[in-house]
Amino acid sequence: MALEVIILAAGMGKRMNSQLPKVLHPVACVPMLFHVIKTANELNPAKIHLVLGHQASKVQEALTKLDSPLQEKITISIQEQQLGTAHAVAQALPKLGADSQVIILYGDTPLTPKVELEKLLTALESCELSLLTSEPKNPFGYGRIIKDEQGNFVGIVEEKDASAEQKAIREINTGMIACRSSTLSSYLSKIGNNNAQGEYYLTDLSSLLVKDGKRVCPIKADPNNVDMLEGINNKVQLAFIERIYQQNLAKQYMMQGLTLADPSRFDVRGELEFGQDCFIDTNVIIEGKVSLGNNVVIGTGCVLNNVTIGDGSIISPYTIMEKSQLKERTTIGPFARLRPGNVLEDDVHVGNFVEVKNSNIGKGTKSGHLTYIGDSDIGAGTNIGAGTITCNYDGANKHRTTIGNDVFIGSDTQLVAPVTVEDGATVGAGTTVTKTVPANCLIVTRAHAFTKANYQRPTKKPKK
Ligand code: UD1
Ligand code: CA
Numbered sequence: 001m002a003l004e005v006i007i008l009a010a011g012m013g014k015r016m017n018s019q020l021p022k023v024l025h026p027v028a029c030v031p032m033l034f035h036v037i038k039t040a041n042e043l044n045p046a047k048i049h050l051v052l053g054h055q056a057s058k059v060q061e062a063l064t065k066l067d068s069p070l071q072e073k074i075t076i077s078i079q080e081q082q083l084g085t086a087h088a089v090a091q092a093l094p095k096l097g098a099d100s101q102v103i104i105l106y107g108d109t110p111l112t113p114k115v116e117l118e119k120l121l122t123a124l125e126s127c128e129l130s131l132l133t134s135e136p137k138n139p140f141g142y143g144r145i146i147k148d149e150q151g152n153f154v155g156i157v158e159e160k161d162a163s164a165e166q167k168a169i170r171e172i173n174t175g176m177i178a179c180r181s182s183t184l185s186s187y188l189s190k191i192g193n194n195n196a197q198g199e200y201y202l203t204d205l206s207s208l209l210v211k212d213g214k215r216v217c218p219i220k221a222d223p224n225n226v227d228m229l230e231g232i233n234n235k236v237q238l239a240f241i242e243r244i245y246q247q248n249l250a251k252q253y254m255m256q257g258l259t260l261a262d263p264s265r266f267d268v269r270g271e272l273e274f275g276q277d278c279f280i281d282t283n284v285i286i287e288g289k290v291s292l293g294n295n296v297v298i299g300t301g302c303v304l305n306n307v308t309i310g311d312g313s314i315i316s317p318y319t320i321m322e323k324s325q326l327k328e329r330t331t332i333g334p335f336a337r338l339r340p341g342n343v344l345e346d347d348v349h350v351g352n353f354v355e356v357k358n359s360n361i362g363k364g365t366k367s368g369h370l371t372y373i374g375d376s377d378i379g380a381g382t383n384i385g386a387g388t389i390t391c392n393y394d395g396a397n398k399h400r401t402t403i404g405n406d407v408f409i410g411s412d413t414q415l416v417a418p419v420t421v422e423d424g425a426t427v428g429a430g431t432t433v434t435k436t437v438p439a440n441c442l443i444v445t446r447a448h449a450f451t452k453a454n455y456q457r458p459t460k461k462p463k464k
Contacts (some may be wrong), residue, residue, distance in 0.1 A: 003121070004181070007041040007108030008088045008202075009033050010079040011055025011445055015234045021055040023107040024062055028245050029269030029287065031062055032232060036092070036117035040115050041070060041083045043103065043121075049092040050107075053079035069422035084199030085175075086191040095186060096181040106175040111228035111241060117220050127187050129179040129206060131156075131389070134221040134229045135170045141233065143203050155207030160196040172288075173203060174221065174229045183209070229295035235286065261300075273406035275311065297335065307338075310346070324356075327363075343378070362405065379405035385429065387412040428455055 013022020023033035033050075040048050048278050052059050056078055063071065077091040089104060096102060101124060102115055116132055123130035133145050143156040155174045157166050176446050184205075191204045208217045221229055227244045230237060241395070243264075250263035258274050260266050265282040272286050275294035284298050288306035292298075296309050300319035307321050310328035315321075319333030323340035331349045341358035344350070348361050351368035359373050362380035367373060369386040376390050388409050390401040399417035404407070407421050410429035421427060425437040428444030437443045 001180075002046040002097055003043060003048060004047045004091045004100045004102050005043065005045045005049065006049045006096075006102060006104045007033070007036050007040060007107050008051050008085055008104065009059065010034075010051050010056070010082055010088050010091075011084060013052040013233070015110070016238075017235075021059055022232070024059060027110050027238070027242055028249075028267075029234075032110040032241075033059065033062075033107045034236075036043070036105050036112065037070070037074070037110055038278070039114055039117070040105060041073065043117060044103060045073070045103075046097070046100070048074050049077060049095050049097070050074055051077050051079050051088045051091050053080075053082050053088070056332075073394060074310065076419055083195070084193065085202035086188055086205065088186060088399050089202055090188045090200075093181075094186055098181060098185075100181040102181050102184060102296035104175075104177050104179075108233065109175060109229060109231045111230075111245060112174075112176060116174060116219075116229070117461055118333065119179070119219050120176060122176045123217045124180075126215070127217040128183055129177055130207050130217040130219055130220055130310070131206060132174045132176040132229070133171050133218045134174050134226045135223070136172060136226050136322070138287055139167075139170055141272065141298075142231075143175075144169040145171040145173060153216050155205035158195065158197070158203065169201065171220070175202075175231065176229075177202075177205075179205075180331050213240065230326055257308070275307055276287045281317070293328065301314075302333070351384055374401075376401040376403065378403040379423065381405055382407040382409070384409045385411035385413065389414050391416045 009023040011022060016022050016025060018420045026032040034192040037048060048395055057266060076094050077095060079091045097139045105112060119349060120132055131451035135257045141159050143158045144162055146154045146242055147158055148154050171200055187208055190208055191200050193200045195201060206295060209216050230241060232238050232241055239442055246267055247263065249265050254263065259278055259279045266280060266284060266324045268286045270288040273292050274292040277294055278292045280298045283301050285303045289306045290304045290422045291310035293309060295312045296315045299315055301318040302315055303320045305322040307324050309326045310313050312329040312458060313326055314331045314335035321337045321338035323396050324342040328345045328346045330344050335352045336350045337355045340358035342356050343360045345363040347364040349366040352354055353369060354367050354371045357374040359376040361378045364380055365378055365382040367384035371388045374390050374392040377400065382403055382405065391414050393397050400416055401417045402420040403417045404421060404422050405421035408426045410427050410431065412430045414429050414432045416432065419433055421433065421437040424440040426442045426443065427437060428446065431443055431445045433443065
């Protein structure tokens, strides 16, 4: 029997108080809906049916960022008016095969573990519908699982429809169900909207089945997974789920050997790879694909975006880097900024308040302080003095600066690109270089200093 997944994502998300559709709010920098789609896809379904409604075009536009094989698996049904979760499922019904297994997921529950959905599918083999329940610390807001005196499942009552007695029930409906498409075809149209919200509740499907003598299996989630099954309706829950995601990832990385100063102050908004004996201090943000070799140290407050850092490198605090490749034993920062497009060879040092962009820096070259290196190719063993600026922009175009091996650039030098400083050349402090400096030469442009004996500084005029 083919498996199809329906994801409900048409709701407005009123409680988010936002212009952005709820399902596009990010968890770990990725729209929460994408997490649900990813989990759905891990079940290897034939199709993934999305039900969109509120700001559907914005959601559809976001979906174009998914891999194309995944996009091909997705169908979209539009729910013009958000009349409830059962009404939402009904929009996808015509797209389902006549004889499929169906899993229904909610777009606002991004961390649903795959194992819990597999349990639903196993249970479905012996019942008409299986539904995932859990026991969170605070059941407020959720549909409660109603059972009779013998403990048999009877139905689900929404918070807004629940009596005080029912509100005291701890077991809640996570929203995930498994059933067959034939069940949906026969029963969805029987669901009414006579309830506190005047909505067609998908939750009523279970009680209708029970009334018809069909078997409904509530499956309770593993207590360790309860937090991951929390739905996001507001910003408090959004932040909660973000933390759960980050904690889980931190735990996974630590088990693989990463040392974290504090797993609760560590954020991965992408993917991290690392070798052995790497240390990451507090408040580091990892974005995109980041790869660390062995023995890499990342200081507090660093932001690493799509970078590769080689063995033994030390990135000191508050360094920001993007799309760069650092080879072995590089030392960067504190307070350094690497903008996109850099390759730093072994043993390169980039110190505090140095900005590097679109540049190649050779082995062992050092630039310790207050410098701008843009669009440059620099050789090995060169020293770049404090306050050096590559003037790469003429107001219209960018030009490259080429600096050879074993060059010494004195402090406060301006290199007006396009310009070349050849191997072994020395540039005296304060020089403005506008044309090629030949190999092994000294170049200095400096106004001659003069001194005046017994110089009298101006004095302040007395106030009237
Ligand atoms: C729903 C369940 C509740 C459960 C909780 C778990 C119902 C009636 N209630 O409540 O039992 O405990 O989730 O998190 O199902 N949606 C549509 N179209 C609609 C309405 C909703 O697509 O007309 C989508 C929303 O975008 C959302 C999902 O369905 O992704 C759930 O809707 P929401 O309004 O958040 O339901 P809850 O009140 O959280
Ligand atoms: Ca919800």
